[in-house]
Each structure stands twice: as C-alpha cells, then as structure tokens.
Amino acid sequence: RKEVEQDPGPFNVPEGATVAFNCTYSNSASQSFFWYRQDCRKEPKLLMSVYSSGNEDGRFTAQLNRASQYISLLIRDSKLSDSATYLCVVSRLSGSARQLTFGSGTQLTVLP
Amino acid sequence: GAGVSQSPSNKVTEKGKDVELRCDPISGHTALYWYRQSLGQGLEFLIYFQGNSAPDKSGLPSDRFSAERTGGSVSTLTIQRTQQEDSAVYLCAIISMQTQYFGPGTRLLVL
Numbered sequence: 001r002k003e004v005e006q007d008p009g010p011f012n013v014p015e016g017a018t019v020a021f022n023c024t025y026s027n028s029a030s031q032s033f034f035w036y037r038q039d040c041r042k043e044p045k046l047l048m049s050v051y052s053s054g055n056e057d058g059r060f061t062a063q064l065n066r067a068s069q070y071i072s073l074l075i076r077d078s079k080l081s082d083s084a085t086y087l088c089v090v091s092r093l094s095g096s097a098r099q100l101t102f103g104s105g106t107q108l109t110v111l112p
Numbered sequence: 113g114a115g116v117s118q119s120p121s122n123k124v125t126e127k128g129k130d131v132e133l134r135c136d137p138i139s140g141h142t143a144l145y146w147y148r149q150s151l152g153q154g155l156e157f158l159i160y161f162q163g164n165s166a167p168d169k170s171g172l173p174s175d176r177f178s179a180e181r182t183g184g185s186v187s188t189l190t191i192q193r194t195q196q197e198d199s200a201v202y203l204c205a206i207i208s209m210q211t212q213y214f215g216p217g218t219r220l221l222v223l
Contacts (some may be wrong), residue, residue, distance in 0.1 A: 009157055034211060043203055043214035072157070087154070089212075097162055098143065104154035 003027055006088050006103035016112050017078050021106045023071040023088030026066075030101075032091040033064055035073050037084045039107065044087055080109045116215035117139075118204050124221045128193055134218045135204030141166045143207040146189050147180055150200040150218075158202075161187060194222045 003104040006023045013019050025033075033050035048055065050062040050071055071088055088103035120201035125131050137144060146158040153158045157171035172178070176194075182189040191198055204215040207210045 013145055043217050046211050046213070049211065060128055097165075098207060099157075099160075100145075101157075102147075103153040 001026060002104075003101045004088055004090055004103040007108050008104060008106060010107040010109060011112055012109045015078060015080060016072065017110075018076045019078055019108060021073045021074075021086055021088075021108075023073075023103055025069050025071070025088075025090045025101075027090070027092060027101075028069065030069075030090040030092045033062075033071050034091070035060075035062060035071075036066055036087040036089055036102075039084045039089055042106075044102075047086070064085040075108075078108075080110050080112060083108055083110045116204055116206055116213060117214040118202075118218050120157065120217045120218055121216065122221075124223065126223055127196060128144050130190065130192045130198050131165050131194055131220065133189045133191075133220070135189070135215060136184065137187075137204070137206045137215075139185060141206040141208060143179060145205045145212065146172075146187070147203045147205065147209075147214075148200045149203060155203065158189070185193055191220075194220075198222050 004025050035047040037045040037047045038044040046059050048062055050064045052064050054063045059076045063072045085105040085107045087105045089100055091100045117136045119134045146159045147155040148158055149155050159179045160168040170198040176192045179189045199220050201217040204216045205212045
C-alpha cells in the first residue's frame with residue numbers, strides 16, 4: 001500500500017463546478033500536510049498547507065481529519081486555469097530530516 | 113521557482129552514457145532533495161542532503177545513481193551507464209518555512 005493515496009482521476013468538470021479531491025495517508029506520524037499543484041511539464045508548486053481546523057484560500061478549501069488520516073481539497077467555482085494535477089503531500093520528521101511523501105496526483109480538467 | 117535553478121533544462125543522451133545534472137539553490141538552505149518523476153507518475157524520492165550530515169540515499173534506485181553536494185550549496189546528480197528507464201524529469205527541491213520549493217527540473221531522455 002502506498003503511503004499517500006489519491007484518486008488519479010481524471011476529473012473533467014464544467015467551468016463553475018465544485019470539485020473535491022480526497023487523499024489518505026498511512027503513516028500516523030505524519031505531521032504536516034499540503035496540497036501542491038503541478039501544471040503540465042512544470043514543477044510542482046505549493047497550493048496551500050492543510051491545518052487541522054480546516055483552512056480556506058479564496059475558492060480553495062482544505063480539510064484534515066487526523067483520526068481518519070484523510071485530507072481533502074475543495075475547489076469552488078472552478079476556472080479553466082484550475083486545470084492541473086493536484087498532489088497531496090504529507091511530511092514528517094525522520095531523525096533530523098524532514099521527509100515529504102507525495103501522492104501520485106489527481107488530474108483535473110475544467111471544460112468551457 | 114523560489115530560488116532553485118537546474119541545468120540543463122533538457123538532456124538527450126544515448127544508452128550507456130553518463131550524465132550529470134546540476135541543482136543550484138540560493139544560499140542559506142541547508143536541506144536539498146532530489147526527486148524523479150516519470151511520465152504520468154508521481155514524485156519518487158531519490159536523495160536528501162541536510163547540512164553536514166550524511167545524505168539519505170535510501171531512494172536511489174541503483175548504484176548507477178550518485179549525488180554530491182559541494183560547499184553546502186550546489187548539488188550534482190550523476191547517472192552512470194544510463195538506461196532507457198532512467199528517462200524522466202529530475203527535480204531538485206529545497207525546504208523553506210517547512211515547505212518544499214522545486215526547481216524547474218531537468219528532462220532526461222535516454223535513447
């Protein structure tokens with residue numbers, strides 16, 4: 001079983017739709033959680049951190065459920081420019097090293 | 113992005129040749145990571161450098177892969193006797209404020 005699992009998609013949604021991505025992680029020692037966005041043929045870029053209380057950044061809402069080891073990302077009023085692959089990332093300390101584990105990503109295409 | 117440059121941006125080589133990929137982060141970041149991303153796949157951890165500590169090489173797929181970091185800054189990833197399955201994007205990343213920032217990557221194609 002992978003340490004971080006995501007539905008690979010693809011998700012094809014019309015402009016203006018609301019779309020939700022889910023992610024589960026297996027290592028209970030995971031401490032920090034993130035969503036990254038990766039455009040085609042580009043490097044991953046941080047979209048937002050995920051906090052236990054849930055957090056929102058404009059149209060994007062992230063949730064964390066530590067008990068269920070589950071992370072979600074909600075995109076409201078989706079735009080064409082939201083089309084990308086969304087990577088779920090968990091982080092933990094291993095000794096003095098910060099280890100980040102990436103999910104394989106969920107592909108989103110927003111259609112006009 | 114965020115102060116990490118990589119070179120070359122693209123590399124085409126023949127099977128069996130050695131290649132060297134370079135990562136040049138802005139100064140002051142002691143942690144440096146290398147990842148590999150094959151077409152349509154997630155990121156695969158390769159190696160991690162932290163200050164003067166011994167690097168974490170646990171992700172290197174074979175002994176043909178090696179990396180070094182000189183002077184706590186520039187890092188090079190070397191692949192010896194390249195194979196076609198080594199074709200991928202090789203990404204370097206630093207840690208800043210507990211999050212990772214990636215360089216633009218080197219696209220390696222082994223023919």
